[in-house]
Each structure stands twice: as structure tokens, then as C-alpha cells.
Amino acid sequence: MKKILIAIIVILSFFASSLVVSAAPTYNITLDPSNPAPKSTITFTATVSGGTISKVYLVIKECKDNLCHIEGFNESMDKTPSGQYEKEITLNYSDTNNIEYYLVIKSDGIWYDFQDSKIQKDLNTASGNSNSNKTPGFELIVFVISIAILLFITRQKRVK
Amino acid sequence: MKKAKISFLILFVFLISVFSGCFESSQKDVGNNEDVGDNFTFTALDGSVKNLKDYRGKVVILDMWATWCGPCRIMLKQLKMIYENYSRDDLEIISVDIDPRETVQKIQEFLENTSANEDWIFGMDNGSISEKYMNEGAIPTIAIFDQKGRLHFREAGVCGFVEIPPGLPNDTTLLAPILNGLIG
Numbered sequence: 307m308k309k310i311l312i313a314i315i316v317i318l319s320f321f322a323s324s325l326v327v328s329a330a331p332t333y334n335i336t337l338d339p340s341n342p343a344p345k346s347t348i349t350f351t352a353t354v355s356g357g358t359i360s361k362v363y364l365v366i367k368e369c370k371d372n373l374c375h376i377e378g379f380n381e382s383m384d385k386t387p388s389g390q391y392e393k394e395i396t397l398n399y400s401d402t403n404n405i406e407y408y409l410v411i412k413s414d415g416i417w418y419d420f421q422d423s424k425i426q427k428d429l430n431t432a433s434g435n436s437n438s439n440k441t442p443g444f445e446l447i448v449f450v451i452s453i454a455i456l457l458f459i460t461r462q463k464r465v466k
Numbered sequence: 467m468k469k470a471k472i473s474f475l476i477l478f479v480f481l482i483s484v485f486s487g488c489f490e491s492s493q494k495d496v497g498n499n500e501d502v503g504d505n506f507t508f509t510a511l512d513g514s515v516k517n518l519k520d521y522r523g524k525v526v527i528l529d530m531w532a533t534w535c536g537p538c539r540i541m542l543k544q545l546k547m548i549y550e551n552y553s554r555d556d557l558e559i560i561s562v563d564i565d566p567r568e569t570v571q572k573i574q575e576f577l578e579n580t581s582a583n584e585d586w587i588f589g590m591d592n593g594s595i596s597e598k599y600m601n602e603g604a605i606p607t608i609a610i611f612d613q614k615g616r617l618h619f620r621e622a623g624v625c626g627f628v629e630i631p632p633g634l635p636n637d638t639t640l641l642a643p644i645l646n647g648l649i650g
Binding site: 367369370371372373374375376377406421424426 | 532533534535536537538540564565596600602603604605606607622623624633634635638
């Protein structure tokens with residue numbers, strides 16, 4: 307009786323082990339700088355878990371409100387000693403205000419495409435003078451010069 | 467004899483002018499029937515290969531898009547309004563996915579998941595469309611062909627139908643005047 311029970315347990319455990327399904331991997335990505343600007347260089351760092359990861363690709367598209375550039379990035383990420391995946395990317399376009407990115411991961415020999423859960427990140431378009439044709443400070447220079455001329459003229463009059 | 471020669475010459479010149487006129491007019495006729503329009507091919511979702519030439523006599527809107535493109539979804543909503551506003555005798559819309567990584571299955575899944583129920587012609591680019599009409603390398607790009615298949619309008623970015631979609635710049639192009647001008 308005992309032998310039968312042991313045999314049943316062994317058989318059940320064998321079947322249970324064969325029933326284990328490899329779960330889809332999960333990931334978390336951080337950006338450095340966290341608030342990047344158009345045409346800037348960004349370091350993407352991904353922490354991937356679930357299964358045996360053999361390849362990680364980073365897909366990025368650059369968009370603005372009303373269009374997306376078709377020419378994007380599809381780059382293989384490098385594994386770091388700490389087990390994370392990293393890639394440095396320099397954005398191509400100056401007329402964009404957001405990027406969309408996601409990973410494509412090969413885990414346990416199966417490719418997982420996370421396009422449907424892509425992440426959208428607004429770019430920092432306010433920094434710098436790249437979008438402005440104005441010359442801040444120029445008005446101040448004109449003002450100082452005009453004051454100097456005024457002082458010079460009044461001084462000349464007083465001397466006379 | 468002299469008179470006969472002169473009359474023969476007059477007759478000769480007359481006949482030449484008549485025949486050359488006929489020749490010219492026949493050439494003109496050939497020119498009038500010649501198809502001067504553009505052409506491109508794409509693979510429809512059912513696997514059949516279609517041409518722009520198949521839609522001669524109608525205004526055709528070519529919409530270049532991809533499922534991952536957010537602004538393309540705004541454009542699809544505008545196209546739906548256009549599709550419902552014009553007769554199929556006058557206008558056809560062809561939405562061609564220009565991303566070679568995408569598949570028919572991906573497009574079908576996208577269309578099933580969107581509630582817009584777009585039922586115009588969808589297909590995949592074979593590479594020639596994006597090369598020919600997507601100069602800016604950006605999507606959505608819209609091209610409008612007249613009834614003879616001649617390229618009448620082309621623009622990258624979302625266009626509105628009669629109103630500018632919310633959140634888009636004030637200089638967004640509206641397609642209604644262009645389409646009404648072509649369809650009349």
C-alpha cells in the first residue's frame with residue numbers, strides 16, 4: 307500500500323513538473339536623464355525577469371502630436387555585470403515631443419513582443435533656445451547702450 | 467502640260483496636308499485615351515494584389531500608417547468620417563500599413579480591437595508606396611489622387627475632415643475643401 311502511494315506521488319509530481327508553463331517575462335525600464343530632450347542621448351536600463359533571457363531588443367519611435375517618424379530604433383541591449391540590460395540611444399529628430407518605446411525579449415527560446423504595452427514618454431521641449439528665434443538679453447544690451455548715450459549727451463550739455 | 471503639272475502639284479500638296487492632319491488627329495486621340503495617372507500596388511488583407519489603377523474614375527485617399535502609430539489612430543477617425551460622407555462611386559480610401567515588421571494578423575487584431583469599425587480597403591505596402599509617397603519618412607502620410615489617378619495632394623501628419631481634431635495645431639490641413647473640389 308505504501309509502495310503504491312509513493313508510486314502515485316512520484317507519477318503525480320512527474321506530471322506536475324511537465325505541466326509547468328514558462329511565463330512571459332516582465333520588465334521595468336528607467337531612462338537617464340529621466341526627462342530627456344529631443345536629439346539628446348538617453349541611457350535605457352531594463353530590469354528583465356522571468357525565464358532564461360537570451361536576447362533583449364529595445365524598440366523606440368519618435369513622434370510629435372500629429373505624426374511619427376517611421377525611422378526608429380530596434381537595438382539589441384547589452385547585458386551589464388549586474389544582470390540588467392542597457393543601451394545608449396541618441397534621438398534623431400528635433401521636431402518631436404514624445405517617444406514611444408518597448409522591449410522585445412527572447413525568453414526560454416520564445417520571443418515576446420511588448421508593442422501592445424508600449425510606454426509613451428513626453429520629451430522636454432522647453433529646455434534651451436532651440437525652438438526660439440528670439441535673442442534673450444539683446445533688449446537689455448540696447449537699453450544699457452541707450453542709457454549710456456543719454457548720460458553722455460546730458461554730461462556734454464552740462465560741460466557747455 | 468504646264469497646267470497639268472501645276473494642278474498635279476496643288477493636288478499633291480492638298481493630299482499631303484489632308485493626310486498629315488489625319489495622322490496628327492489620330493495621334494491626339496491616342497494621347498487622350500492614354501492613362502496619365504500614377505500607379506502603385508499593395509497586398510490587401512485577403513492576400514490579393516491590388517493596384518491604384520483598379521480605382522480609376524474615383525477619388526482615392528491613400529493613407530500610410532502603422533498599428534503602433536498614435537497619430538495614425540486620430541487620422542483613422544477622420545477617414546471614417548470622410549468614408550461615411552461620400553459615395554463609393556466617388557471616393558475610395560486605401561489604408562496601407564508601411565511597416566514591414568507588421569503582419570496581416572496584426573492589422574486584423576488592431577481593427578478588431580478598435581471600436582471605429584473601419585471597413586474600407588486595408589492592405590500592406592510591398593515597399594514601393596512608402597518609397598514613392600512618404601518623402602518625410604513620417605506617418606500618417608495622406609495622398610489624394612484624382613479620378614484619373616493623378617497625385618493631387620500629399621502631406622505628412624494628421625489632417626482633419628471638416629474640423630481640426632482636438633489638440634492639433636491651427637494650421638492643420640482640412641481635407642473637405644480638397645475633396646469637394648475634386649468630387650464637385
